[in-house]
Amino acid sequence: MAEPAVLLEAVDLTKRFGKNTVVDGVSLKFAEGRLHTILGPNGAGKTTLFNLLTKDYPVDGGEILLRGERVTRLRPDQISRRGVGRSYQITSVLRERTFFENVWLAAYRAERGGTVGLWRDIRAYRTTAEKSRQVLAEFGLQPFSDRKAADVSYGDQRLLEIAVTLATAPQVLLLDEPTSGLSQRESERVKQFILSIKGKFTIVMIEHKMNVVMDISDDVTVMNRGKVIASGSPQHVAADAAVRSAYFGL
Numbered sequence: 001m002a003e004p005a006v007l008l009e010a011v012d013l014t015k016r017f018g019k020n021t022v023v024d025g026v027s028l029k030f031a032e033g034r035l036h037t038i039l040g041p042n043g044a045g046k047t048t049l050f051n052l053l054t055k056d057y058p059v060d061g062g063e064i065l066l067r068g069e070r071v072t073r074l075r076p077d078q079i080s081r082r083g084v085g086r087s088y089q090i091t092s093v094l095r096e097r098t099f100f101e102n103v104w105l106a107a108y109r110a111e112r113g114g115t116v117g118l119w120r121d122i123r124a125y126r127t128t129a130e131k132s133r134q135v136l137a138e139f140g141l142q143p144f145s146d147r148k149a150a151d152v153s154y155g156d157q158r159l160l161e162i163a164v165t166l167a168t169a170p171q172v173l174l175l176d177e178p179t180s181g182l183s184q185r186e187s188e189r190v191k192q193f194i195l196s197i198k199g200k201f202t203i204v205m206i207e208h209k210m211n212v213v214m215d216i217s218d219d220v221t222v223m224n225r226g227k228v229i230a231s232g233s234p235q236h237v238a239a240d241a242a243v244r245s246a247y248f249g250l
């Protein structure tokens with residue numbers, strides 16, 4: 001079978017804060033339609049890597065390629081318009097707005113920003129409102145449509161946050177610890193939700209807990225101290241000595 005196309009690529013990406021090199025020559029390929037998980041202990045540089053990929057931080061070295069095209073010098077809004085969607089480690093939805101309003105606003109902004117309709121066939125949706133309802137329905141969030149974000153559980157807020165990112169019609173979805181701060185039961189729901197969208201999108205997910213992701217990921221990368229210490233299939237990575245050392249001090 002042919003290898004899936006590479007959608008997003010980091011080439012020797014580097015970021016320094018003062019004397020600290022927190023992302024240190026990271027090269028990674030994120031292939032189309034796959035769920036690629038980035039694992040690593042606290043401070044490994046995972047979130048910083050996302051901040052570089054979205055250009056929220058300027059890069060100190062290396063390149064970012066989107067479908068083979070160099071996008072390293074683009075602004076965050078330009079990167080986002082080209083289809084790199086992101087959710088954050090801390091919930092960032094508008095708490096005083098309903099689920100519908102949150103999704104609508106994201107979809108509206110993406111449209112006005114000139115995004116081509118890549119989320120299914122977005123042009124088939126006649127209005128932003130219709131599209132927003134469709135996003136909520138597709139992800140089983142319709143019952144929450146008129147609920148204020150502040151009034152639902154953290155787990156449901158996380159689901160909303162992913163839905164909001166999806167409403168911007170991304171080609172690649174970057175999720176930073178979507179289960180952080182959630183109870184076991186809520187984590188399981190978010191995990192099931194991610195499984196339900198797996199394959200429809202290219203997903204890059206940061207996660208802390210190895211056991212959460214090994215069974216759902218297609219590709220796994222482990223970072224430690226700014227570097228990639230292992231990358232490959234979940235089985236390959238789990239068996240890796242450097243990974244066991246970073247995680248368990250073995």
Ligand SMILES: Nc1ncnc2c1ncn2[C@@H]1O[C@H](COP(=O)(O)OP(=O)(O)OP(=O)(O)O)[C@@H](O)[C@H]1O
Pocket residue numbers: 017022040041042043044045046047048049089208
């Ligand atoms: N804006 C910043 N200024 C200075 N140092 C920073 C900044 N952002 C991150 N760092 C440092 O970079 C290193 C990597 O941080 P980062 O947040 O990328 O780690 P992480 O792998 O996401 O960790 P966690 O699992 O705790 O979220 C840390 O030592 C952190 O203190």
Ligand SMILES: [Mg+2]
Pocket residue numbers: 046047048089
């Ligand atoms: Mg982080």
